[in-house]
Amino acid sequence: MQVYIWLLLPMALLLSPGAWSGDIIGGREARPHSRPYMAYLEIEDGINISRCGGFLVSENFVMTAAHCNVGKITVLLGAHNLKSKRQRRRQVIPVRARIPHPEYDIMLLKLEKKADLNRCVSPIRLPRTHQRVRPGAKCSVAGWGRTITDRALRLDTLREVDVMVMPDAACPYRHYNPSTMLCAGDPHEGKNPSKGDSGGPLVCSGTAQGIVSLVHSRGACPAVYTRVSTFIPWIEETMKKLQS
Template structure:
């Protein structure tokens, strides 16, 4: 199987030929007012480091994609400009426990969801607060307007990652629009109008698809050139599992 070796090493282990894993193409600078739930994940794999997105769902839990797993993960919350040393609102917290979904399938990319327990509770404020999760098994219908954000690459031409949090508005598409092999409409969600060209890309994996202020999806995978649509893990299907794990811990 051909593999595209980029900085996002976790996804490189999963992708079929010509696929990416998670940047915001056509996005705009988000700033602190947007996405106080947004999490930046620094992932270590031995001596290598990669990045992913994630989102805060309680004072000490973050949701992301299973393929964003690694040997060690550090979460940054309240971040906007990753290179800025003056963001006093930023909270950097190591992950205590990584909980990938037990039925995650690397080949089909099914059940691409992981819960991260932080070493300590975050300090909630204007720039750091959890996002609501949808009711169990709620469906998001085609045409719904949503948004996606992250610090991934902003162009398939250049392998440069965004320093500032980027946001793009995307629309939920019919399942038939996602013609990727192994696309599963029961656990996955298709979003991104090909005519609009807005899409997550490499480095944004694990970030949320936000619809009506709820995290309905998790950036999972898409095309190698960043062309919409992209595939998201359907969060509502996993609500019972999420609640069970959080309660258990």
Template sequence: MSLTMQLLFFVLLPVAFRLPPGSQAGEIIGGREAQPHSRPYMAYLSLWRGHKSSFCGGFLVSENFVLTAAHCNGDIITVRLGTHNLRNWEYNEQRIPVCRSIPHPQYNKVTLNNDIMLLQLGHKARLNGYVRRIPLPLPHQRMRPGTVCSVAGWGRTSAHNQLSSDTLRETDVVVMPDAACPRDPDGIYRNYNASTMMCVGDPEKGKSSFRGDSGGPLVCQGRAQGIVSWGSEDGTPPAVYTRVSTYIPWIRATMRRLQP
């Protein structure tokens, strides 16, 4: 199998999305079903581009903004907040159309650098016990290797089937040293950038985000430190996350500029 095919996105976007060769998506491997509504910041994104549909994760960072991965863009995006089981309409659920998507201006579809995007909601979310914001990290804050964080999503649970999860699932993952994602010119981590990316997941424990979890948050010490971005084709950790703390100035400036 070519090295190009080993590098993939964590979102099941159709071929019609014209993604880079081999790019795909992610679910939680080695995880468990989350306690319903224990992660009230989680957002499920329904994506349409042309006649093709897909989905991603995201997280609420203000009443009218959701943060996700830039590769989760689409022509039409609808955000579901306050949901746990996707098959059920829950009384506490809010569905809000996205009125504007703002991918990072330096997002690179080939290297996946700057894989971060703000979504401006069509109207403010109603904050309550089921829908809440998650705090962002301090600018340029770094998590030490060995820090235990968590990740959640509705993506696939195995590399051996195409089934995604109806219910939100979660797992604990470990922040790895940057050297665990070596920039070998012939390896899958050849485009790893330590200033904008995080290397997360102990290969010996086998727990990781996978296809369908793209855009969801890596939560460390109560803050959204990372965004599910890309990893190996079979879901073997470590996976690569966008380092949110690098982008705090851009996030703040963009939300301030677009506030009504």
């Protein structure tokens, strides 16, 4: 039986991100600190602790998926192996404010303090408003967690995988909206995020073009990402308002 995880915001906010969190299928371990924008989100919801991905977009803002907004969020920057105690440059920063978009699966987190920017921690570039990524473009996605569906094989090092952007017309989901979503992946190669890497970035030519939002539970279909370029006006307005 095929299981699909459709992250339309009203539904997603009712669910625990532990059901989605951080899997890369068919990928490889990333070179340590080669993605200094990556953020690990630890989410406390009562006695439950879950995880999401995210990415640094300025010295005090992290972007992630709105469905990760289910509890107290702490951001970890500058990490590669989550269990390693030797990573001196990792920064643990509480979240001061959470601003989910009222309709779509995108959220900004304002950090309690500015991150100390260095070679291990730095923001990623955002696209221009309504910038499009051409079909066939090679992009990548990264995250922490399991590499297959067996929970016993959860890993704690950052992993990455290359994916290809699909034509909008080829995306196999009925509710796919090309104005707010981006479809990428190759189910024949079995390379995709799975059950999330929720909130992590789809990176194309050094730019965060998407946010992991919809996946197949076994990586057997393309993933769908929130299209960041559509929300640039909202992002800029929200950050400006919170900075003041």
